[in-house]
Amino acid sequence: MLDITEVVRRSGVPASTLRYYEEKGLILSTGRRGLKRIFAPRVLDQLALIALGRAAGFTLDEIGEMFDDGGEPSIDRHALSAKADALDDTIRKLSAMRDGLRHAAKCPAPSHLECGQFRRLMNIASARMKVEKKRGVQEK
Amino acid sequence: MLDITEVVRRSGVPASTLRYYEEKGLILSTGRRGLKRIFAPRVLDQLALIALGRAAGFTLDEIGEMFDDGGEPSIDRHALSAKADALDDTIRKLSAMRDGLRHAAKCPAPSHLECGQFRRLMNIASARMKVEKKRGVQEK
DNA sequence: GTGCAACTTGAAGCTGGCTTGAGGTCAAGG
DNA sequence: CCTTGACCTCAAGCCAGCTTCAAGTTGCAC
Numbered sequence A, B: 001m002l003d004i005t006e007v008v009r010r011s012g013v014p015a016s017t018l019r020y021y022e023e024k025g026l027i028l029s030t031g032r033r034g035l036k037r038i039f040a041p042r043v044l045d046q047l048a049l050i051a052l053g054r055a056a057g058f059t060l061d062e063i064g065e066m067f068d069d070g071g072e073p074s075i076d077r078h079a080l081s082a083k084a085d086a087l088d089d090t091i092r093k094l095s096a097m098r099d100g101l102r103h104a105a106k107c108p109a110p111s112h113l114e115c116g117q118f119r120r121l122m123n124i125a126s127a128r129m130k131v132e133k134k135r136g137v138q139e140k
Numbered sequence C: 001g002t003g004c005a006a007c008t009t010g011a012a013g014c015t016g017g018c019t020t021g022a023g024g025t026c027a028a029g030g
Numbered sequence D: 001c002c003t004t005g006a007c008c009t010c011a012a013g014c015c016a017g018c019t020t021c022a023a024g025t026t027g028c029a030c
Helices: A006-009 A014-026 A044-058 A061-066 A077-106 A116-131 B004-011 B017-026 B042-056 B060-064 B077-106 B115-131
Strands: A031-033 A036-039 B032-033 B035-039
Touching: A006 A014, A006 A036, A006 A044, A014 A036, A014 A061, A044 B077, A044 B115, A077 A116, A077 B042, A077 B077, A116 B042, B004 B017, B004 B035, B004 B042, B017 B035, B017 B060, B032 B077, B042 B060, B077 B115
Parallel strands: none
Antiparallel strands: A031 A036, B032 B035
8 A cells, every 4th residue: 555655756747646536536545544555556557557558649538537446547449449549540651741841941943932842841731621520630 | 011911811819819819928019009919020920939839739838938028939859859859759659549539439348348458548548547547639 | 722734615727619690891793 | 060970009818738836645665
C-alpha cells in the first residue's frame, strides 16, 4: 500500500493530478490514513496506462472507459485499432506538412508566396480548415 | 476590395474568427463601408498562411511574427526548419504509439498488462510524462 | 501537549483559440 | 421615412486538463 506521496514519487504524477483523476473516476484510492489517501500498488500501472492513452491522443473520458468496474484494464481492441488508424491519418498529414516546411526553408523564391509548392501547401491547409470542424495538433 | 461577407465566403473562416485575428494583429482591415470591415484581397493569402501555420503547430503569436510591418510574409527559414524538426519528432513518437496500439489490438495476452510490448509502451509513455512539461496531441 | 509540515477540501483560475450573447448602428429596399 | 437584417462592439463563456488558492485537518516528532 502506498500513500499519495509515494505514488507521486514513483509515478511522477503531481498530487493535484492524482486527486483530479480520482475525482474523475480514473483511479481509486483504497482508503485513508488520517486524511491521506492510500493507494494499491496497482495504481502505478493504471497511471502508466493513462499516460499511454494521453500520449496516443485519447481523452480522459475515453481512457476512463478502458477500465472495468474493478479498475482492471479491459480495452476494446477495436478502439485500439481505430485509434491507430486515426494516428496514421495524423501522421500522414504531419508528414506532408513537414515536407512542405522543409521545402519552404530552402526554396529559392524571393517570397514564399511565389513558391508553387508553398502555395499548394497553403491551399491544402486552408481547404482542410473549411472542411474540418475541430482538430488540432500542438507542438511546443 | 472585399467586404467581410466575401472574405468569409471565399476563405471559409467565420466572421468571428476574422475579427479575432484582426484584434490579435494577424490581419488588417483596410477600411469600413459604414460599419462593415473592408479587406484587401491579400487577406486571403494571409488567412491561408495562418491556416498552414496552425496546421503545422505554430501558435497564433508565432504566426503573427511571420508577417512584417506591411503584412507581407517574411518567414525565417530557420524557424521553418526548426518546426519541421519538431514535427519529425512528433511523427516519430506517434508512429511508435501507433505500432504499439496495433500490436495491442491483436496481442493474444489475456490482459494487456501481461503483454511485454504493451508494458514497454506504457513505461515509455509514463517516463515521457515525468520528463516533459507540456506537450499534447489532440485527435478529433 | 504542542508545533508544524503535509495533507485535505471546494472553488476558482489558467491557457489558446475561438464562439456566443446582448445591445447598438447603419445602408439599402420598399 | 421607416423597417429590416447584416454588421458592429465588448464582455463573457467554452473546452480539456489541470494548477492554485484559502482555509481546515491531521499524524508525528519533540
